[in-house]
Amino acid sequence: MAEAISFLEPRADVLARRSAIVADLADLLAPECLIHEQRELVPFETDAFVSYRRLPLAVALPRSTAEVAAVMKYCHRYGIPVVPRGAGTSLSGGAIPQEDAVVLGLSKMNRILDIDYANRTATVQAGVTNLHVSESVSADGFFYAPDPSSQLACTIGGNIGMNSGGAHCLKYGVTTNNLLGVKLVLTDGTVIDLGGKALDAPGYDLLGLVCGSEGQLGIVTEATVRLIAKPEGARPVLFGFDSSEEAGACVADVIAAGIVPVAIEFMDKPAIEICEAFAKAGYPLDVEALLIVEVEGSEAEMDDMLASIVAIARAHRVKTVRECQSATEAALIWKGRKSAFGATGRIADYICMDGTVPLSQLSYVLKKTSEIVDGYGLRVANVFHAGDGNMHPLILFNANDPEDAAKAEAAGNDILRLCVDAGGCLTGEHGVGIEKRDLMRHQYADVDLAQMMSVRAAFDPGWILNPSKVFPLEGRNAA
Template sequence: MDSIKFLPARDAVLNGRDAIISELRSLVPSGSLVHEMRELVPFETDAFVSYKQLPLAVVLPEDTAQVAAVLKFCHRNSIPVVPRGAGTSLCGGAIPQRDAVVICLSKMNAIIDVDYANRAAVVQAGVTNLGISERVGSDGFFYAPDPSSQLACTIGGNIGMNSGGAHCLKYGVTTNNLLGVKMVLIDGTVVDLGGMHLDAAGYDLLGLVCGSEGQLGIVTEATVRLIAKPEGCKPVLFGFETSQQAGSCVSAIIGSGIIPVAIEFMDRQAIEICEAFAGAGYPLDVGALLIIEVEGSGPEMDGLLSRIIEIARENSVKIVRESQSATEAALIWKGRKSAFGATGRIADYICMDGTVPLSKLPYVLTKTTEIVDRFGLRVANVFHAGDGNMHPLILFNANDPDDAARAEEAGNEILKLCVDVGGCLTGEHGVGIEKRELMTHQFSAEELSQQMAIRAAFDSEWLLNPSKVFPLEGRSA
């Protein structure tokens, strides 16, 4: 592995490995410590598989007290710590380093309380995103954020990356659906931020924690907002000759004041890949596809769709196909949510996560294709078009170092393009390792210094997830 990807390992930690493991064994129950090399392999990377590194050890605590005990020990002995949920991070946010103890919260998977009077649920950090909706669904409620990995990804990881999903256009991302957290600081102190009430007193520390990528503390419990299910919902397929036409349609819909539940975009490459995998009935004779979902009563949905279809026709729509049953609606979403996995069946890929102003979508789509073509690669565009959160999938051969290098360079150019048109480096995946060195393209030295000062106020030794988010050079620690 390229050594520039991580801070130098601490020799004192590596040399004291046996003593560290012995102490960790005393802090957690039997079966909650992983330290044999062969058993550490599943924890060496996350969904951003370009980089791998075995950690020093992995702890799987069962409650907040155990997390606090481990952090207190690591802080006292200057041992780096990497928090981990399900390992679905697409930016390398959960990749360890060889002198780090990984704290994996997968055993903390209980739903502690469901309070319909306050429309909230209290859950441990290892509960899956989809698990919340499954628990409350029969009572007519759901948890709104729905990343494509929601079957596996956990609430703790969602909070770390401020994850979104297809329905974030209407319901917002994690920060808009998070009411409170229980969090353990690096020295073992346990703090509660927010709660069942809608607005906590004092500084908005909860807003600071959500999206902090596990660098301010480790969230062990979360209080999340529950939303009543709509009376009905309907996804509709809109096919266009070109990606530019589809992009213009998205901008026109939002500009008209209409906010559907979701607007998802797929270009020809993505359509073909997803249709071959899911058999969702996507049209194959179009250059781009929009999945637009509306919800409400029957008349309400009909009224919204009538206006959306009118706008689509003004933007040269070729095909309009409404779902006619719950089964057909589920298939439409299965195709979209399978995009990443379906692409992985045919090629290695890097998934970008830049966000751009909606008015710039047509321009950025054109430039993205030009960038990838220039590097001799292919791209499949699939993303949350309603909020401009782009996910170009750059296809390459991971066994060819030159191919991999070109893919990474193309991805960096695309992310810089997003910033240059007024957007940002990440919409929901986080910075992690992938975008760390690009932070200087979006932020000035003074802005980065201020962010690092806030981070250091929580963790002055930079022990929590230390090689992530901020460029390695020019750090305050």
């Protein structure tokens, strides 16, 4: 296990009261809603950032907002750290507990509460999975736009925590652009409602603040999200290139021309081979880089947009242009892309980075990324949301070799610094978590971080909510 990232020292007073805390929580929750036996805590010791793990003190699985509020009120009273958790698919260690923390899991709050087609909204409990929202309205011709590749498992609460995105967010925006309201339990157990079905509530945009706050400002128990009518038609098209740089430059030129397809996804050769071996999606294997470009609308609209994109691709010496011929083929193309991380896990351990760069820097950053990873003697596969400039280099390594693991982390940090230096940022959609906590100093000046921490402390003066995430441990203005 890698140990480069340190954890907060657990609070001795909290650890000493473990049995009393469990007994008190047992008064607030039904027996099936509280986990405290060591072997049953194991599934909660990490998330998808698997190199790091800690057993939590206990896991609370409340069934209602009132139960969440009761747990928060209790933990606030005794200064017990609380780590909110959805499905635990965070790739940045956002849901990894600390030894003195109560993990507050939302998995039992998994009901769709209201579908309102007149206002095109759905109100759901925080533990509902992302895909379930779209599935619930699909037969009526609607969908929920943000589509993380983990959408089968990840929850709406976790999506709000990380302000998650996905392949189809180029046109429709990420979680924050599709979120209309939340019910939020504050650190002392007070319940507040932010936003609602109507647009643009007056006053400060606290809803915008909560989205992406990584479980540090409160616990989301319910969310109202935007539903979108399905387009008349949608068509993914494959564009193969002889170099990653040409593919990157093509993406930049498409966006610069003011063309906004629904999705532009990028795969380099290693990623194409890995995904094709898994999904048999029909990706061309004789190219160095592949773009999956999806257009939508009427047949005429799609033809029109595609003609402009093909013209730009030809200027970048595109080698293959393949339009998808059937719904089955389209599904396979997306299956290949969306299983990229899982398919990579079949051949090697990997860490997935998540930097964002201005599109004009895409080709340069791709080239430098290869050089960085080569320099550490490792391999990289790139598969990412190119239209948003949101890069996901997957650095392949051997987790059983501590030296290899350390090299992978170092390469990842170098790549994220490169993204910042190229005018981008440390995270596009996976959040800061514990993974990028210390790199926040590379992105922000101390004065910027201090201002953010003041906002955080206004919601949670005792810093009990997910305390070891987002901000460097040293220099925090924690109480």
